[in-house]
Amino acid sequence: MRIYLSTEGTYPFVLGGVSTWVDMLVHGLPQHQFEIGALVDNPHHRIRYRPPTNVTLQPIPLWGLELAEEYLPRRHGWRRAWRTSSPVVRDHFLPSWEHLVDCLAAPEADPRALGDSLSAVAHFAERYDMRRALGDAAAWAVLHDKLQNNPIHARTGLAPALDFARTLYRYLLPLTAPTPVCDVAHSTAAALCVLPAIVAKYRYGTPIVLTEHGIYLRERLLAMSAESFGTKVLFANFYRAVVELAYREADVLTPVCAYNAGWEEALGVEPDRIRVIHNGVDPARIDVWPEPQGTPTIGFVGRIDPLKDVLTLIQAFARVRVVVRDARLRLWGPATSPEYLRQCQIAVADLGLSDVVTFEGSTNDIAAAYGASHVIALSSISEAFPYTAVEAMLAARPVVATAVGGVGEALGPSQCRGTDTVVEPGDPGAMAHALIAVLGASAAERSHLGQWLRKRALTLFTARRMFDDYDDVYSGLFDRTVVRATQTSGAGSESNPDGALVSDRAMAHAVS
């Protein structure tokens, strides 16, 4: 099968997280050919993962270029630009553009209408030059008038309004990316990277799988929380439009945890299209080390980042030290925010823990980090389905973690001496209580809990299981396409709204 896999700011240019997942997927399903469309901020990146032979890569940079064609193998750029005359823009672009702008400017936009309008723009981009259309005076007039006549936006600064308008061109660039004829399009987020997959669906009828590691809308809203209201409305509505379109057009949604599925349902996805596929880890990557001798050690493996709430962990550790006087805390991972790292270091110093808390920095030997710890702590206030939890489970280490995202799903009803090891986030007392329970238990009790977690991980969260699940999803969609192709060929050809044959090529390819 040929899979069009679209990524955004991840594989193969960025290490960790979703990139690791993509790397595992393409290596783990060598029977499939993956055509990766990689959205990146600019064309200057280093390849961090060596793609296997079943992968071809097409970068889609959003900035660092003037014309979309500069880095995309898109033909007939001159002709496309020539064809996009002002009358064409007026007749074919402005109606959908006006609708989109209406939706974007509304404080309580209808998500469905947003999706509709973005879909119409996507159809336009298939045939015409988006840059010329957006650069048309009428396009600006529409946008400007709508903003000016809206009490919320009329008071927005001209600079952010123009920046938003100009950013839209960059955000819509993925619509112009050429998408190969594939059997399945798989988007790794309900973000801008879903747009090429949607074009593939419109053009060839390619079914879409959508995997959400984090909830894109949630992440964007978090990133914009301090922005001014007017700017936030515009951008948030655009992100909402993308998410809505992604959810609507996806044939199957495969969130990495039930927690994400809950968000998707809350945002309007029917449960029967959702199939949770948990992230898996290759057990061979994680050696099981015997419990270390000596000082009781709490390990933390992750980024030093406000979302990981390391400060709460430090406060919890201070309480642990009152009971377990020789305990120490080792934190492995890079600091994403120097300011937050400084806050953590100050907290450590203020609590008099400088001798027993160490910031170990990044490590390539994760198994050794787990092996050197008696218990792994995960204090995040926001997570999806963290690899750290699964890796720690495979390393047969007890895990004390906060009940955020899919962490509870990973750890299950984990208890030590009758104490839940999954605690409420932002509560140092609860975390300290659970850590004391684990460190106060005997080595045999900890080992028992660790083995139980490892067994759970080997049953539910292995890479093999994840590969099989995705293979099953791909096959299901492929079979559905073949059946539809057969029915269509029996019933005569069907036309899409543009008049082009729906997925004749794709269907022929699928049948063959």
Next chain:
Amino acid sequence: MTTSTVPNTEAGELGLHIAARTVVGRCPAPLNAVEVAVVLETCGYTATRARALGSDGLNALAERVFALVPLYSSSLSRQAMAPVALPSRPPGPVDLARGLAYSSPWLVSLATLLIAGVSFWSSNIAIPSIADAVTLATAVALLVTGPFIQAFGRRASFYIGLGDQGMLVRITRWTLELGLVVTSLACVALYLVRNGALQAGTPATARLGLAAGISIAALQLGLAAFYVRRAFLSIGVIVGLGAAVLIWLVIRSGSYLDPTTLIVWQVRLVALMAAVCLVATAWWLLRIDSSAPAPLWRPSGSALLRAVAPYGLYGLAFFAIVVIPQLVSGGLLDGRYDFNAPFAMTSGVAIVVLVPLLAQTVAATEHLLSRQFPAWLSRFTVAQTGEFRNEVLRYWRAQLGLLGALGVVAGAAVIVGTPRLGAEFPILEDLHRHPGLLAACTVGYLLLGTGLFCSQLLFALSAPMRPLAAAWAGCLALVTASIAAAWSGPAVSAVVGLVAGAGVYALVAVALAHRAFAHADLTYYRTL
């Protein structure tokens, strides 16, 4: 209601208010309950905690908290979007001085002319066949390098704006290499046509023309890399050193200097300056910090060409307006070229009026782009777009007025002043015989400077199609007027063409620039 639920409800109500205050602390103006849910979640609110507060889950809790947000969120946070204005001041003497530095090659040439009596760039040479060869070679060099320089300038500025040193290095290298190859081929073609097909001049003069063409083209391309980096001082130093050598040579040779020796030295010096520019550029390219990874994929040549085509075509048209009158004055319309000394001399002097106009152009362009436009944008709201447009228009008119005043002063100085210098500077002694030609050429170059001013401002706003249209309209007018005036002789035909071409170019450019400034928001938006 049972007694046990009362305290719970109260605790729940209090908890809701605490949650609302917490949310507003993180996010002063939440859009909707979804955003509130997101913020609550990052503050440690889970489904369990939501249930403790009497809600079915986090989303239900978010709905209730969102309803309380207006109590804690200042009404200003939804409305206070009045932009914070950035400071701005009009272009001052420093900007103008930088603009003058832009013209340093010209200023140095002028100084050389006055000190040593020889013009650095002129082909005003006593031996006609040499003058023919050098003039034609210069014309070809300018016409071919013009598009390269404009296209390069645009793309290099784009990469400088992005801070993309890697692509800046590449684009500089491509321009220098490809530009040198193309201009060399064009000069060789001219050499072959003149020497082989037309048998014009002697083989030696044809070779001199070839050398002059390639040297001038190399210098043009070499200087372009400096202009893009705004290294005006370096330009002044390189050209100044070349001029010093030339002056030293003239003074050392005493009362008589063989014109052939002089032109050979001039060509050698230009070649040397070009070599210095290219070596300095190569040194800069090697030193540049390109620790950023190289692009994994090269940009498509066709797309790149489409992006810079308007700039290249503009460069071609602009230099055509400069060069074609020279060729017409030599009899181009009769199918020949014979160096026209009076026209070359008067136009060579009149073009000096461009110096203050260029200074004003550079000062206004840089000021507009780096300070004035961001300041305007920061000051006005969407509702005040009309006021924003008026402000921009006022600025545009003021700058155009200043340009006009500078032009009038410079034009008067050239028309009235330079013929009087003939007594002190022998090279100018014939100027007083051609007052009409001098005045007409001066007007022509003033108009050209006005068109250039508008074009550069439009380029600064990334609106290349307007200058392109203006320059080509000017070209068309030039050719038409020259043909129409052909009956009156080559010099008149040339000057009529120059005035008509530059006039149309200026008129169209002013009109289009006015439109662009009148809708400055649209113009800026279109930079996409």
